[in-house]
Amino acid sequence: MIRKAVFPAAGFGTRFLPVTKASPKEMLPLVDKPLIQHGVEEARASGIRDMIIVTGRGKNAIEDHFDVSFELEAMLAKKGDRKLHSLVRSISDMGDFFYVRQNLPLGLGHAVLRTMDMVGEEPFAVILSDDVIDSKVPVLRQMYGIIEGRKIGKGVYEIVDMVEKPKPEKAPSDLAIIGRYILPPSIFPALQAIKPGAGGELQLTDAIRALLSEERVLGYEFEGVRYDAGTKLGFLMANISFALKDPEIGPLLREFLRKERIS
Numbered sequence: 001m002i003r004k005a006v007f008p009a010a011g012f013g014t015r016f017l018p019v020t021k022a023s024p025k026e027m028l029p030l031v032d033k034p035l036i037q038h039g040v041e042e043a044r045a046s047g048i049r050d051m052i053i054v055t056g057r058g059k060n061a062i063e064d065h066f067d068v069s070f071e072l073e074a075m076l077a078k079k080g081d082r083k084l085h086s087l088v089r090s091i092s093d094m095g096d097f098f099y100v101r102q103n104l105p106l107g108l109g110h111a112v113l114r115t116m117d118m119v120g121e122e123p124f125a126v127i128l129s130d131d132v133i134d135s136k137v138p139v140l141r142q143m144y145g146i147i148e149g150r151k152i153g154k155g156v157y158e159i160v161d162m163v164e165k166p167k168p169e170k171a172p173s174d175l176a177i178i179g180r181y182i183l184p185p186s187i188f189p190a191l192q193a194i195k196p197g198a199g200g201e202l203q204l205t206d207a208i209r210a211l212l213s214e215e216r217v218l219g220y221e222f223e224g225v226r227y228d229a230g231t232k233l234g235f236l237m238a239n240i241s242f243a244l245k246d247p248e249i250g251p252l253l254r255e256f257l258r259k260e261r262i263s
């Protein structure tokens with residue numbers, strides 16, 4: 001039912017400087033896969049085919065990553081390394097990739113607005129790949145349950161209000177919005193109508209908030225663990241957690257942590 005996913009990836013990643021000065025934050029590795037590949041795999045596992053990536057200056061590595069690397073594939077084929085060859089090929093086969101530039105990072109809402117023509121008149125998903133989620137069932141797939149009307153009840157909230165980056169004492173609840181959305185096409189006129197909000201940026205949250213008076217907006221408490229890999233600490237925690245589960249390096253890492261009396 002949902003055919004398209006939008007991946008905003010045009011931000012400056014200032015919380016990760018200096019590594020993000022010339023390299024995209026979305027290409028930082030989670031063990032051995034870039035963050036954005038995890039997001040694309042989640043979309044694919046949820047049945048999505050069209051991957052729309054919003055990029056900007058200094059983000060060419062993302063396009064190269066999802067493109068066919070002819071030289072690399074030819075070299076691996078020549079060496080007879082079938083395993084690595086199919087691993088490399090599988091990345092460009094993950095979907096149909098479309099790119100749109102956001103010339104200036106004017107906010108997440110602005111990045112999503114840039115995809116209006118590509119998305120057209122259909123509901124679509126938005127994935128922020130620096131929100132890493134460890135879950136049995138991909139979160140987007142869990143969310144489909146709500147739109148199909150199967151899950152009204154446990155873990156589903158009818159949203160009455162939402163605030164972008166509230167001060168803790170002003171937060172209306174202890175539930176937070178994270179980087180997975182399924183949005184209707186009516187979000188685009190809402191994005192065109194809002195003014196810059198928190199941090200002087202066009203905020204997606206403000207546009208969703210504007211929809212509240214016109215349509216029902218649901219929130220879903222997903223099953224899984226979320227890491228904010230857009231921060232150094234969250235990124236390291238995600239890496240340690242995923243690495244410990246990796247069959248190749250997990251046992252050795254565990255031993256190392258034990259020896260160093262870290263765990």
Ligand code: UTP
Nearest residue numbers: 008009010011012013014015105106107108111
């Ligand atoms: P973040 O706020 O986490 O990313 O936005 P950022 O702005 O790059 O990082 P900091 O805050 O400076 O450290 C979440 C996602 O939205 C994208 C980012 O690339 C990131 O993947 N984004 C953000 C855009 O595409 N455009 C924007 O104008 C802002």
